[in-house]
Amino acid sequence: MIENIDPSLIGWSRAQFALTAIYHWLFVPLTLGLGVVQAVMETVYYKTGDEFWKKTAQFWMKLFGINFAIGVATGLILEFEFGANWSNYSWFVGDIFGAPLAVEGILAFFMEATFIAVMFFGWSKVSKGFHLASTWLTIVGATLSAFWILVANAWMQYPAGMHFNPDAVRNEMASFWEVAFSPVAINKFFHTVLSGWIIGATFVVGVASWFLLKKREAKFALASIKVSAAFGLVACALSAWTGDGSAHQVAQKQPMKLAAMEGLYEGQNGAGLVGIGILAPNKHYKDNNAPFIFRVELPKMLSFFAERDFNAYVPGIVNLIEGGYTAKDGTPALSAQEKINRGKLAIQALATYRTAESDSLKREARAALDEHFRYFGYGYIQDPADLIPPVGLTFYAFRVMVLLGGFLLLLFAVITYLSYKNRFAAKRWLQWVCLISIFLAIIAGQAGWVVAEVGRQPWAIQDILPTSAAISKLPTSSVKLTFFIFLTLFTVLLIAELKIMLSAIKKGPEISQEAKN
Amino acid sequence: MESTYMLLQHYWWFLVSLLGAILVFLMFVQGGQSLLFTIGKTEVQQKMLLNSTGRKWEFTFTTLVTFGGAFFASFPLFYSTSFGGAYWVWMLILLCFVLQAVSYEYQAKKGNLLGKKTYQIFLLLNGVLAPVLIGTAVGTFFNGAEFVVNKQQLTEALNPVISSWASPWHGLEAALVWWNVCLGLAVFFLSRVLALLYFINNINDEEVQGKSRRQLLWEAALFLAFFLTFFVRWLLQDGFAVNPETKEVFMQPYKYFTNLIEMPAVLAGLLLGVVGVLLGIAKTALCSKWRKGIWFAGAGTVLTVLALLLCAGWNNTAFYPSLADLQSSLTIENSCSSLFTLKTMSYVSILIPFVLAYVAYAWRALDLHKLSKKEVQEVQEAQHLY
Numbered sequence: 001m002i003e004n005i006d007p008s009l010i011g012w013s014r015a016q017f018a019l020t021a022i023y024h025w026l027f028v029p030l031t032l033g034l035g036v037v038q039a040v041m042e043t044v045y046y047k048t049g050d051e052f053w054k055k056t057a058q059f060w061m062k063l064f065g066i067n068f069a070i071g072v073a074t075g076l077i078l079e080f081e082f083g084a085n086w087s088n089y090s091w092f093v094g095d096i097f098g099a100p101l102a103v104e105g106i107l108a109f110f111m112e113a114t115f116i117a118v119m120f121f122g123w124s125k126v127s128k129g130f131h132l133a134s135t136w137l138t139i140v141g142a143t144l145s146a147f148w149i150l151v152a153n154a155w156m157q158y159p160a161g162m163h164f165n166p167d168a169v170r171n172e173m174a175s176f177w178e179v180a181f182s183p184v185a186i187n188k189f190f191h192t193v194l195s196g197w198i199i200g201a202t203f204v205v206g207v208a209s210w211f212l213l214k215k216r217e218a219k220f221a222l223a224s225i226k227v228s229a230a231f232g233l234v235a236c237a238l239s240a241w242t243g244d245g246s247a248h249q250v251a252q253k254q255p256m257k258l259a260a261m262e263g264l265y266e267g268q269n270g271a272g273l274v275g276i277g278i279l280a281p282n283k284h285y286k287d288n289n290a291p292f293i294f295r296v297e298l299p300k301m302l303s304f305f306a307e308r309d310f311n312a313y314v315p316g317i318v319n320l321i322e323g324g325y326t327a328k329d330g331t332p333a334l335s336a337q338e339k340i341n342r343g344k345l346a347i348q349a350l351a352t353y354r355t356a357e358s359d360s361l362k363r364e365a366r367a368a369l370d371e372h373f374r375y376f377g378y379g380y381i382q383d384p385a386d387l388i389p390p391v392g393l394t395f396y397a398f399r400v401m402v403l404l405g406g407f408l409l410l411l412f413a414v415i416t417y418l419s420y421k422n423r424f425a426a427k428r429w430l431q432w433v434c435l436i437s438i439f440l441a442i443i444a445g446q447a448g449w450v451v452a453e454v455g456r457q458p459w460a461i462q463d464i465l466p467t468s469a470a471i472s473k474l475p476t477s478s479v480k481l482t483f484f485i486f487l488t489l490f491t492v493l494l495i496a497e498l499k500i501m502l503s504a505i506k507k508g509p510e511i512s513q514e515a516k517n
Numbered sequence: 518m519e520s521t522y523m524l525l526q527h528y529w530w531f532l533v534s535l536l537g538a539i540l541v542f543l544m545f546v547q548g549g550q551s552l553l554f555t556i557g558k559t560e561v562q563q564k565m566l567l568n569s570t571g572r573k574w575e576f577t578f579t580t581l582v583t584f585g586g587a588f589f590a591s592f593p594l595f596y597s598t599s600f601g602g603a604y605w606v607w608m609l610i611l612l613c614f615v616l617q618a619v620s621y622e623y624q625a626k627k628g629n630l631l632g633k634k635t636y637q638i639f640l641l642l643n644g645v646l647a648p649v650l651i652g653t654a655v656g657t658f659f660n661g662a663e664f665v666v667n668k669q670q671l672t673e674a675l676n677p678v679i680s681s682w683a684s685p686w687h688g689l690e691a692a693l694v695w696w697n698v699c700l701g702l703a704v705f706f707l708s709r710v711l712a713l714l715y716f717i718n719n720i721n722d723e724e725v726q727g728k729s730r731r732q733l734l735w736e737a738a739l740f741l742a743f744f745l746t747f748f749v750r751w752l753l754q755d756g757f758a759v760n761p762e763t764k765e766v767f768m769q770p771y772k773y774f775t776n777l778i779e780m781p782a783v784l785a786g787l788l789l790g791v792v793g794v795l796l797g798i799a800k801t802a803l804c805s806k807w808r809k810g811i812w813f814a815g816a817g818t819v820l821t822v823l824a825l826l827l828c829a830g831w832n833n834t835a836f837y838p839s840l841a842d843l844q845s846s847l848t849i850e851n852s853c854s855s856l857f858t859l860k861t862m863s864y865v866s867i868l869i870p871f872v873l874a875y876v877a878y879a880w881r882a883l884d885l886h887k888l889s890k891k892e893v894q895e896v897q898e899a900q901h902l903y
């Protein structure tokens with residue numbers, strides 16, 4: 001007898017992946033952002049020969065190193081969890097998804113691993129030029145690594161450049177370029193890397209502010225702030241731009257995610273963007289209750305951001321479930337139930353194709369499969385309501401990300417202005433704000449990932465494979481146990497990392513009096 | 518078209534095997550960790566040992582990650598079946614590597630929460646467990662694993678998982694097969710041999726060198742005992758063969774021995790590899806001034822492991838045999854990616870020599886100046902030191 005998949009296994013497998021990803025994203029953005037800042041500082045040292053910049057770069061490199069180790073450790077777990085917890089996924093789309101991971105290993109990880117060793121240990125062993133090149137190549141490697149993994153993630157949100165092979169029972173790559181350079185992938189890469197730069201810049205500004213608050217290392221702190229504030233400002237501005245691009249892509253490819261991000265139940269022309277709001281608890285898509293207790297709306301802006309047209313129609317959750325509205329191609333949109341029915345037909349056609357003994361039956365099944373394949377994943381969905389992601393979490397996470405992003409843009413503009421006018425040192429309140437902002441930037445980054453990943457539920461791959469069908473068949477107790485092992489391990493290591501970092505920060509940069517002057 | 522596809526399947530099995538072989542060589546880092554308290558009797562000595570292998574841990578780590586990524590891209594059915602099934606073996610290996618990644622960096626840092634000794638014990642644990650577990654996992658390539666693959670299962674909406682594990686131990690049962698463990702122990706002692714040869718090459722300290730040379734004989738003897746036991750049995754055992762016409766998997770007497778005879782280039786590589794390892798060990802033991810053993814033994818290791826892994830997948834052999842259902846066994850043909858993906862990935866692989874060249878260049882630049890007591894004692898705090 002074949003046992004059905006235990007629903008709690010899906011929950012625990014998701015929880016384990018989310019746990020690893022959350023921890024991983026605590027460390028990676030700092031690597032991306034801090035890496036650029038320290039490389040700029042070392043470049044100044046290379047150009048000027050000023051020992052002060054060498055010591056400044058070395059101080060940030062020390063913090064970079066402490067953070068880097070745990071970042072790669074969590075990254076290793078994440079890569080292998082695709083196979084360990086999502087084995088069906090790994091076969092069903094491994095032909096496409098595996099390629100970016102392999103390219104990441106060959107082209108990015110080796111570059112990072114090779115040159116980070118020179119960066120850390122090569123100060124007195126290699127020339128200044130080789131060392132500087134190594135520092136830059138380390139961050140280029142880290143950024144390339146981010147590119148390939150984000151290509152893979154973007155492909156899950158917008159599966160492009162592939163076709164289904166019923167003989168192999170999997171999807172296969174048809175165009176590498178469509179996978180690697182899809183508009184979703186490009187936007188995701190820039191938006192995510194920029195968020196890492198913002199976190200790195202905020203970290204430098206925050207730590208440097210701490211030195212000013214403690215009345216220590218003023219020259220070092222102000223120089224670090226000057227470099228990172230300008231860097232952070234540019235990153236924030238570009239991030240707002242790519243964020244707009246991301247939202248536009250979501251509207252085109254994942255309309256249900258957009259509806260959840262906005263708490264939009266009933267679609268409309270000229271839809272407004274909710275600036276801030278409180279969702280009504282226990283709202284169900286079928287009831288007629290108001291979705292909000294309170295909201296401040298920017299009229300027509302959602303339509304504009306989604307479709308670049310102030311009066312465009314944006315479907316809501318109810319419309320996406322019930323269908324009937326006019327889709328962009330001019331045809332009536334299908335209801336979720338109809339999509340589920342067609343998905344079941346696709347799965348049945350695959351079953352028939354696999355067992356058909358006559359060529360004519362095989363051809364017939366293949367034709368039915370091709371006709372309905374775009375709804376294949378819906379065949380695993382039991383209830384149309386399962387197609388709605390958690391609205392509350394997606395809605396609030398989106399607002400946290402956007403509002404904190406806006407705040408950081410403003411903050412960097414102020415810091416840049418004041419630091420270049422040499423007035424930052426006197427603003428103690430602002431230094432406190434900078435210190436606290438380290439946590440705010442990290443929260444904004446995490447919130448962004450919550451929007452991206454929670455908002456695409458129930459899909460592992462949009463419309464093609466739900467998480468329930470992507471899973472590995474394991475005892476739930478095993479996944480539960482590894483979840484708690486990872487939770488304990490990552491938490492202990494995080495505390496250790498923070499303590500080591502605080503200790504290194506308290507010690508400060510070892511800048512000689514001569515260099516300070 | 519068919520022949521191109523077959524060629525690419527063989528090419529990618531070669532690349533994955535090469536990565537696996539390089540990984541085994543780079544496990545001298547693990548071997549060094551397991552010898553931390555055996556060779557390092559004083560704090561300064563331990564510091565030298567940590568900074569010697571510690572500057573290379575990222576290569577081992579990266580090779581493991583790339584090995585996983587390349588397997589995923591080229592043979593996704595292995596990736597999904599083995600990782601999703603032999604869950605506990607892979608999870609234990611990953612945990613070992615996580616501990617390694619942070620332990621080097623954290624052990625000597627102030628405020629590290631758990632204390633220096635704890636991180637050093639983590640390194641010791643990783644040094645012992647990782648090679649044994651990886652060797653044991655690779656042993657299943659020749660001795661089989663407990664899984665069933667049924668692609669039709671994808672059409673069962675409530676249970677669409679195509680690969681399932683037939684043992685409730687989810688991979689741990691591999692440790693109950695002596696021949697798997699035997700290979701694991703051979704890999705473990707090999708990693709220690711390589712570590713000792715690396716210490717001799719990389720550390721300018723008479724005491725460390727003397728101890729390493731003395732310890733080398735013991736480790737080499739144990740390595741040879743386990744490796745030869747495994748190897749002789751491997752030559753004599755029945756192997757998992759594939760009928761190229763019907764694709765049926767069947768047991769064939771002396772399959773791996775036959776593979777060597779039918780693939781003379783692989784046999785030559787194996788013999789050359791074994792000679793390289795033995796030469797590296799023997800000359801180091803006999804010539805007290807000779808320090809280049811790591812390069813002979815290292816190259817020999819790569820060639821030997823490469824030959825063993827090629828025998829697992831080439832010449833109509835099932836590289837991941839199933840004990841639960843022989844016909845579920847994975848071959849390079851039934852588990853590989855599409856022709857398009859293999860071809861695309863092959864273009865990327867053209868860059869591998871370039872990657873190897875810059876790795877070698879950077880490695881040489883760092884190792885040109887050998888590690889000394891002076892360096893670990895006098896290096897400025899601002900510079901990096903484990």
